[in-house]
Amino acid sequence: xxxxxxxxxxxxxxxxxxxxxxxxxxxxxxxxxxxxxxxxxxxxxxxxxxxxxxxxxxxxxxxxxxxxxxxxxxxxxxxxxxxxxxxxxxxxxxxxxxxxxxxxxxxxxxxxxxxxxxxxxxxxxxxxxxxxxxxxxxxxxxxxxxxxxxxxxxxxxxxxxxxxxxxxxxxxxxxxxxxxxxxxxxxxxxxxxxxxxxxxxxxxxxxxxxxxxxxxxxxxxxxxxxxxxxxxxxxxxxxxxxxxxxxxxxxxxxxxxxxxxxxxxxxxxxxxxxxxxxxxxxxxxxxxxxxxxxxxxxxxxxxxxxxxxxxxxxxxxxxxxxxxxxxxxxxxxxxxxxxxxxxxxxxxxxxxxxxxxxxxxxxxxxxxxxxxxxxxxxxxxxxxxxxxxx
Numbered sequence: 001x002x003x004x005x006x007x008x009x010x011x012x013x014x015x016x017x018x019x020x021x022x023x024x025x026x027x028x029x030x031x032x033x034x035x036x037x038x039x040x041x042x043x044x045x046x047x048x049x050x051x052x053x054x055x056x057x058x059x060x061x062x063x064x065x066x067x068x069x070x071x072x073x074x075x076x077x078x079x080x081x082x083x084x085x086x087x088x089x090x091x092x093x094x095x096x097x098x099x100x101x102x103x104x105x106x107x108x109x110x111x112x113x114x115x116x117x118x119x120x121x122x123x124x125x126x127x128x129x130x131x132x133x134x135x136x137x138x139x140x141x142x143x144x145x146x147x148x149x150x151x152x153x154x155x156x157x158x159x160x161x162x163x164x165x166x167x168x169x170x171x172x173x174x175x176x177x178x179x180x181x182x183x184x185x186x187x188x189x190x191x192x193x194x195x196x197x198x199x200x201x202x203x204x205x206x207x208x209x210x211x212x213x214x215x216x217x218x219x220x221x222x223x224x225x226x227x228x229x230x231x232x233x234x235x236x237x238x239x240x241x242x243x244x245x246x247x248x249x250x251x252x253x254x255x256x257x258x259x260x261x262x263x264x265x266x267x268x269x270x271x272x273x274x275x276x277x278x279x280x281x282x283x284x285x286x287x288x289x290x291x292x293x294x295x296x297x298x299x300x301x302x303x304x305x306x307x308x309x310x311x312x313x314x315x316x317x318x319x320x321x322x323x324x325x326x327x328x329x330x331x332x333x334x335x336x337x338x339x340x341x342x343x344x345x346x347x348x349x350x351x352x353x354x355x356x357x358x359x360x361x362x363x364x365x366x367x368x369x370x371x372x373x374x375x376x377x378x379x380x381x382x383x384x385x386x387x388x389x390x
Contacts, residue, residue, distance in 0.1 A: 006040040007377050008090040010113075012104050014067055014097035015047040019056065020266060022289045023096055023120050026147075026171055026365075032058050033366050039373070042090070044081065046100060067099045069133065078107050086111045091377045094118070098125055102133045105140035114142040114376045119155045119166075121286035122307045124213065126158055134159050142376060145169050145369075148287040148308030167372065171287060172365025173296065175357075182298050182346055183273045191274035197260055201232040202338040205299075206279040207268055207290040210241025215281040215304070217249050218327050224253035225331045230338045233258065236275065240264035272297035276345065277337045283324045285309050292360050295352035300345045302333045318352035 011027060019028045031041045041059045045052050046067035053063075064081065066074045082104075093108045093115040095101050105115040138159055144166040146152035152166045183191075189199040197203070204223075208214040216237065223235045235258065237246070243261050250259040265271065272278070278294025280303040287308035294301050295312075301319030303309040313319045320336075322329035337345050 006036065006038055007092070007373075008040045008042065008085075008088065009034075009373065009377075010042050010044060010085055010090045010093045012044045012093060012095045012100045013046070014099045015049055016043070016045050016052050016057065017049050018051060018264075020264070020268075022171075022286075023118070025289065026120075027096060028058070029172060029174070029362060030366070030369060033362060035370065038370075042085075046103075067103075069099055069102050074103065075107070078103055079110070082107050082111045082113065086113060092116070092373060094373075096120075098130060098134075101141075102130070102137050105137050109140040115140065116143050116145060116372070116376070117141055118145045118147075119151050119286070120147045122151065122284045123154050123158055124284045131158060141165075143167065143372065145372070146286075147171055148311050150308045150311065151286045167368075169365060169368040169372075170359055171289060171292060172362040173289075173292060173356075173360050174362050182349060188274045191271075195236075195260075195262065195271065195274070197236065197274075198234065201234045201258075202230055202277075203234045203236055203275045204277040204279050204302075204334060204338075205236040205238065205272065205275040205294075206281065207238045207293065208280070208282065209239040210237070210243060210246060213282060213284055214239075215283055215324065216246050218281045218325065218330060219279055220246060220250050220253060220255065220259055221327050222330045222334055223258060224255045225327070226335060226338070227255065229335055233334075233338055234260060235279075236260045236262060236271075238262045238265050238268060238271065268293060269297065272299060275299060277302060277334065278319075279334075280304060280309060281324070281330070282306060282309075288312060292356055295349075295356035296360075298346075298349035298353045300337050300348035301352060302330060302337065314351070314355065318348050318355055 016024050019025055043057055043061040046064045048063045064077055068074050093104055093113050095104045095115060095117045101117045108115045144155060144161055146155055146166055146168050149168055152168050155161060155166055156163060193199050206219050210216055219235055223233055226233045250256040278299040278301045280288050280291055282304055285307040291301055291303055291312045301313050303313045303321050304324035305321040306324050310321050313321050315321050320333040
């Protein structure tokens with residue numbers, strides 16, 4: 001803050017579909033929890049969505065209405081917008097998603113506004129064309145924020161940033177209300193019944209949109225393989241997407257009555273304490289929000305060893321990681337946790353809870369962003385220049 005006036009920050013994102021999605025959710029936390037006496041945020045959305053049009057964003061926003069990277073109209077519209085923002089006193093631009101990462105850095109550099117970009121996945125969207133453009137526009141990027149060491153590594157490798165140009169800031173989450181101990185089986189039963197689930201059994205939950213990259217089918221196949229050893233095992237799927245393919249697979253595998261589709265939910269944190277194990281079977285993951293939520297709910301986690309999952313899950317301590325697609329290993333680890341010999345599930349769940357509290361506290365994430373913003377805006381005494389930050 002300078003002369004008692006909050007500094008203006010512009011956030012740019014390709015499209016804002018839902019506050020419950022990973023990137024959008026973290027952006028919402030940033031906007032809502034930045035110190036209001038020091039920062040004034042605004043959001044530029046390239047493409048409109050129902051959420052945005054209904055006024056879901058918690059700050060002022062503009063919808064550009066176009067995002068084609070190769071369209072001159074897009075570039076001209078953004079250039080005019082950037083000039084207005086500079087005249088209004090905006091001092092920093094923070095960009096999310098791929099099209100914005102190409103379009104904004106050169107335009108903002110031209111009008112004198114530093115640009116930070118966020119990277120939050122393992123680059124499954126990279127194509128040769130995108131990479132060529134990203135490697136050219138990276139010269140206009142002031143700094144990169146990755147949400148895991150794995151994401152930092154792929155960003156450095158593919159987009160040709162230096163190690164010093166990329167910082168890791170882990171996702172942050174509100175503490176919320178959490179019991180000081182895992183729910184007893186008697187306490188779990190009514191919660192399950194409220195969800196339309198059987199009251200008794202062993203329940204694994206997988207929170208992810210129903211997309212091929214999430215390998216939902218692996219979890220269904222694993223459930224079938226466990227039928228002989230854990231006959232009361234259930235799989236609960238929470239996420240938006242087309243269910244028919246997975247319902248048909250569950251039918252073929254003979255477990256349709258034990259695979260439960262809850263669809264997209266806004267009450268995931270209330271559902272998790274009624275479960276026994278958290279699952280992530282994805283073949284590509286930057287840093288899974290779902291895994292952190294599992295840990296916050298004191299659930300042991302079984303996750304594919306991709307992207308930042310091995311950073312999130314300490315193998316043998318807070319859960320298990322396995323090679324993506326290795327259903328036999330998935331079955332083995334699920335079986336161990338369902339049998340819960342020696343109370344291993346509760347022990348892992350508690351260890352995961354403590355790790356999540358330490359690493360993923362919301363204030364830790366906010367403070368890390370504030371320090372980085374300060375380094376480019378110069379909001380506090382001793383702020384270092386953008387050159388030194390890099």
